[in-house]
Amino acid sequence: xxxxxxxxxxxxxxxxxxxxxxxxxxxxxxxxxxxxxxxxxxxxxxxxxxxxxxxxxxxxxxxxxxxxxxxxxxxxxxxxxxxxxxxxxxxxxxxxxxxxxxxxxxxxxxxxxxxxxxxxxxxxxxxxxxxxxxxxxxxxxxxxxxxxxxxxxxxxxxxxxxxxxxxxxxx
Numbered sequence: 001x002x003x004x005x006x007x008x009x010x011x012x013x014x015x016x017x018x019x020x021x022x023x024x025x026x027x028x029x030x031x032x033x034x035x036x037x038x039x040x041x042x043x044x045x046x047x048x049x050x051x052x053x054x055x056x057x058x059x060x061x062x063x064x065x066x067x068x069x070x071x072x073x074x075x076x077x078x079x080x081x082x083x084x085x086x087x088x089x090x091x092x093x094x095x096x097x098x099x100x101x102x103x104x105x106x107x108x109x110x111x112x113x114x115x116x117x118x119x120x121x122x123x124x125x126x127x128x129x130x131x132x133x134x135x136x137x138x139x140x141x142x143x144x145x146x147x148x149x150x151x152x153x154x155x156x157x158x159x160x161x162x163x164x165x166x167x168x169x170x171x
Contacts, residue, residue, distance in 0.1 A: 023156045026076040026089045026118070027055050030111035031069035037099055037113060038063040039090030041159055042135060043075065051142050053124055056135040062094035064136060070126060072110040073138055077120040077149065078157040085115075086162050109144055119156055120149040 022044075028037035042056035055075060057064040067073055078086055088099055104116035109123045124140025131137075149156075 023077060023158055024086060024090075024162055025055070026078060026085070026115060027057065027063065027067075028074045028076070028105075028113040028115070029063055029067040029070040029072075030107070030113060031066050031071075034066050035100060035111070035113050036063040036066035036094045037089050037115075038094075039086050039162070040075075046139070052127070053122075053140045053142065054130075055138045055140060056132060057138065058135050060134070067126075067138060068129070068136075070110070070112065072108075072112045072123050072125050072143065073140060074108055074112040074114050074121055074123040075140070076115050076118045079119045079154040080157050081154060082118070082157060083162065085118075086157055090162060118146075119153045121146045 022041060025040045025043050026037055027040045027043075028035065030036075038057065038061050040055055040057065044054055046052050046054045053075065055073060057067055085103070088103070092099060100113060105113045106116070108114035112123050114121055114123070122142050122145035124142045126138050127141050128139040129136055130139065
């Protein structure tokens with residue numbers, strides 16, 4: 001009988017991150033006089049007609065608490081060279097630090113912060129919130145956006161680029 005190889009429990013599993021090296025986003029929200037933002041890896045276009053985008057926020061995150069009341073969220077695509085900005089929004093908690101201090105931004109639609117000097121951004125109206133375990137999905141209907149990014153803007157930041165970051169909150 002041929003050797004079937006190691007038992008399944010002996011095999012090294014393929015790390016999820018290696019299979020899913022997707023783009024990373026900074027998502028910002030404003031509601032009730034508060035603003036917040038965090039680094040997000042769980043997000044995707046989810047409909048063509050009508051156009052829709054889903055962003056998943058950790059329920060442990062301050063941004064989630066602000067976003068629950070926000071009419072709009074802004075989704076920012078960072079450039080690969082913006083590791084420090086990703087570190088600020090992903091490695092610090094808004095419970096302890098104002099992430100917007102020292103970062104150029106402006107209030108956008110419904111007050112949702114729009115970061116300056118990012119690869120691209122869009123603001124979406126929150127259509128629905130969908131529970132999903134330790135994250136809640138925010139279904140967005142795009143309402144305004146930056147000019148389209150070009151190759152000159154550089155490649156987008158991906159999960160592999162920020163693997164070294166320690167999250168400001170546990171998932």
